Amino acid sequence: MEKEQELEWGEAQKIVISEDLVEAAKKQLNFLATVDRHRCLYDGPVLLRAIYRYNTYWLPLLAKHSMSEIAEGPLVVPLDCEWIWHCHRLNPLRYKADCQEFYGRILDNKNVVSTIQGESTRQTEEIWKRLYPEEPFELDLSSISSDGDSVNIMTEGSKYDFVAAVRRQSPFFYQVSKLFMNDNLFLEEAAARYKGFLHMIKRNKERSIRRFCVPTYDIDLMWHTHQLHPVSYCKNLVVTLGKVLEHDDMDSDRAKGQKLDVGFSGTTMQWEDTFGTRYWRAGGMYRGVAPSPITDIPLLASIKSKALVSSTVSQSILQLSKTTVVEVLLEIVGVRNLPDGHNGSLSVFFSKKKPDAFFDERKRLSILSESKEKQVASFQCEPTGELFFELVCQMPSTLRISRPDKVMGTTSIALQNILDPVSKLSIEKWLELVPSSGPLDSKPICLRIAVSVTPPAPAPHVLHMVRSRPSLKSACFLPLPGSIQLGKSWTSLIDEAGNEIINIQTRNSKKAVGNNGKPKKEIIGIIGWSDEARILAEFSETGWSLKGSEWSSQLWKKSIEGGHIFELRGDRVVQLFPGRKLEYEPKNCQRQKNEQDFITAIEFSNEFPYGKAVALLNLKCGVLKVEEEWFALSAITLAIILSDILRKEGNSVSIANIENLKMVDSNEDAYDIEGKSGKATNLENKELAAKISVAVAEKGEAGDKIKNVASGGTMVKGGGCGGGCGGSCGNMVRSGGCGGCGGSGCGNMAKSSGCGSGCGGSGCGNMVKSGGCGGCGGGGCSGSCGNMVKSGGCGGGGCSGSCGNMVKSGGCGGGGCSGSCGNSAVSTN
Incomplete structure (x- = not known):
């Protein structure tokens, strides 16, 4: 046939x-x-x-x-x-x-x-x-x-x-x-x-x-x-x-x-x-109804013709990783050579073998020849690595307790093989499974798998905002969302790979402005590990203005015209709108009540007179999705400005609330995490904290779940807090979470294993691409663990004392540290 x-x-x-x-x-x-x-x-x-x-x-x-x-x-x-x-x-x-x-x-x-x-x-x-x-x-x-x-x-x-x-x-x-x-x-x-x-x-x-x-x-x-x-x-x-x-x-x-x-x-x-091949094709399917257009577009006749300085400035200053993404369609067509007398329903679980910035899940598909029901998975992922498949036999519910689901075999497909011109962006063939158990001399089970991909396209830059808390000896992080105090603290922008892109601080300048002699408020940024500080924006009597670019100085619009809340003018116009607009507009089945959490930046130019979405800001979750690199620095600065404006009015960015906002230059003291100075914020309010103890973010925009436990921080694809944290936990981005910290909690964790069975002392510091704290001697770390960057973390033996900072280190071994561990840099201990 x-x-x-x-x-x-x-x-x-x-x-x-x-x-x-x-x-x-x-x-x-x-x-x-x-x-x-x-x-x-x-x-x-x-x-x-x-x-x-x-x-x-x-x-x-x-x-x-x-x-x-x-x-x-x-x-x-x-x-x-x-x-x-x-x-x-x-x-x-x-x-x-x-x-x-x-x-x-x-x-x-x-x-x-x-x-x-x-x-x-x-x-x-x-x-x-x-x-x-x-x-x-x-x-x-x-x-x-x-x-x-x-x-x-x-x-x-x-x-x-x-x-x-x-x-x-x-x-x-x-x-x-x-x-x-x-x-x-x-x-x-x-x-x-x-x-x-x-x-x-x-x-x-x-x-x-x-x-x-x-x-x-x-x-x-x-x-x-x-x-x-x-x-x-x-x-x-x-x-x-x-x-x-x-x-x-x-x-x-x-x-x-x-x-x-x-x-x-x-x-x-x-x-x-x-x-004998699939009719569907990645990139060739119906995309749904076109997004709703912007009804009130700006006049472009007055736009400058010269090149935008902020375009080159942003690309030369920020070291953003350039990634690509492909769209994938996947179907499990058939199965053959099943063992005689097998009982139970068959399905296939698929995932990426290695972590992926866009697809980090394990999904299930039925088999067409078995279920007689066509199921096609549609998702996006990086065009590297392998798609991994597991054939699973699911027992009837009456037998599931005594006989759990069984993995009958596994196989994989390298995405690079599908992207090879010889494959013409699709593969459909029988693949032999590697059996998980049983005799190897039996005829191997085979799956017929059909995969289609689109050519790679530039992926958006996804950045996570986290804020340092200088009042702790070992700097921890507090989630930026909600009511935010920005003075005397640093906000870090971290990409999906855990790389620190820029550190930003809102501070009071030494120069006085206006008749009242108040100091000018500035937003400064330090790029990566650089010591050079740049002024990104200033607040004057007329409002916020961006520096070092061709954007017009007046950013804030008190009157809402056409629904936008900010307008930037250069050789193009960029307007910020509440909610998800144009390319970001959710489909009918995806509409949520949390549209007020989003702000869309839309570019208007001769090339895009009706607008093109260039960035999506989720101030509640502290996540920025930037489509165009030339707008990255401006998007980051605007997110900080909006957070500063909105911090006294709660975390809603709806037009109704924005119309009531006032542009004031606040000189309040920096937020003290113990509540000893400054006004109480939303996160300090116990009643509100109880209400937001478990919040679900929009899938694909801010990760799978955001969970706040006690004073816990934002967790994006994190394991959450375990047996209880006596203090506070910082932000966790694709990390294992806390196993239960009896002390003051854990700091930021980005792509780390997190804390194990518990840290009995003052908690753990920041962990970036690290193993985290293991099962620390049963009782955890009676002291504290310092910052760990690309390190192995603390091993299973436990640290009865404290661990210092570890940078590119093997961490503490299984024997444990009866005293304290010092600082380690590029070592194997």
Whole structure:
């Protein structure tokens, strides 16, 4: 059967396409992006005027050009006319009929180029002006404000409903706008799959099978590209199918049981039966409805044209790790060679063999051949390492106590193998399992696993904010969220790998400002391990301003205009909006009541006139997701400023609360963790602390769970606190947590094992990429453990005294320290 499926695929690849679909698809994507920057072409008076110009001017000009080549070089089509022409050609039967009715032949795009390709328009403009002296070649899209004249000037021509056609085609760009859509390997495979799609339709015609075939979006992109070459499309399809294939885009209802749903299910089954591979493709599936647009966009006419200094400053100062991410689709298709008489239901657990910044879970999938139910996992991960699979036999519930679930075998797939050009971004094959037990000479169990990935794309920078508490001898951290006192303390920004990016402090300058002689408030930053302090922002009588950049000095807007709370101006505009907007907008099933915890930074520029989300701030959890490196330093500074403004008003960032905020320069004392000075904060309030003892953060934005135990800190993918901490625990990022500290708690832990069975003394210091404290002598560490950076931590023997600071060290061994351990640096003890 597999041999027959390979032959079918080989037959499909023999279909002749006259055009280079890969290069043509890239041009189409560029064109669609340009149209999307002029959304007035989607609806209203500009659209009506464009339809009029297309029928009255462009098609007659194109007909003359196709007859006698009235231009020596290529004919250049105006943007508005090209958009209507684009939508007209995507109904190939109607376009063919209209062209033959009015011009006697199909008007092709041969020797015609788009204005966005950078070709000289001088020759075409001269011809246009000679033929249409009263109509400008380029339509001024901003000059049409009333549709009265446009409605009255509609003339004879095609009676096709162009307005409805444009409405159907407008959402298409969102579905194909991901960066990897321009990747050669992705597009080459999409072109091959388009041939497979046509081959299935050919087989249906030969067998008199009536089926509404529905393409995935990678195939649909190629189908659209082919149709934009109308003469080639008609000739190729007549040869392949004996007729011109209709492109039916009238249905948009994706509800279960409707035409699209039934058609897609039938197409999937036919594809998998015909070719023996999965029909779905990572990056080619429906992305959902496009996010809600920003309704009040800023005017861009006054934006400066010179380069933004903060762009280069941010990239040269901050040492941000450059990571990439891939989208993955995974299905467990079948299992074979199961042992005789095995009892229980089978499933497969999958995970990454090594920790991954984006996928650090163990998930379960059913097996299609066993459950008869199709389950496809969709997730993102780094394009490195291996996907690890465990075949598990789950016993019936009545036997589960006496006979627990059994791992029958394991296998893995290296992601690099899937990304190899030979694999064409997908793998589907039988893999032998390494048995967990049993005789090795028996026939190995095999799993048929199908995996598809997208080409790697730049990943956002995810930074965690943690704050030092200088009142402790061994510096610990307090979570930044909630009500925050920033004076005389440091806030550290740590990336997903546990690297310290920048330390920031809000301090009072020695310089007095204003008539009252109050000292000026400043935000200063120290990059990594550098000793050089930079002033990032200053507070004056008019508000906060960023330094060392081209941003305008006034950041805070007292009146809420268009819903944004901050505005930055340079050669582009960046506005901050409460909640998750644009690319960050949650889908219906993901909507939460905690939208007020988020702030979205949106860039407006000539390239993105309707906005592009460049950062997402979660001030409650102290997490920053930065999409653009040039905005990283500004995003960090703004997060500190907003935290400073909001600290007296609780942790809500809703518009209602922001309108009531006051810009005041506070000179209060720094927060003392024992409550001896300064005002009480939300975390000090016992009643509130009880209410937030267990809080769940939005998955994917701030980790899996955030748990506060007593005065415990923020834990992102951490093990939590064990038997009880007599004091406070700091922030834990992907760490083992505290096993139970009887003393003053533990400091920050980033990618560390955490504290073991307990530290009886004053707790543990900061641990970054360290083994943490082990089971310290049963009674824990009667003293305290210092800071550990890339160290082995304290071993099982326990430290009856205290441990010093350990940097890149092996830590304390299993024998324990009867006294105290000193400082260790790059050692093995």
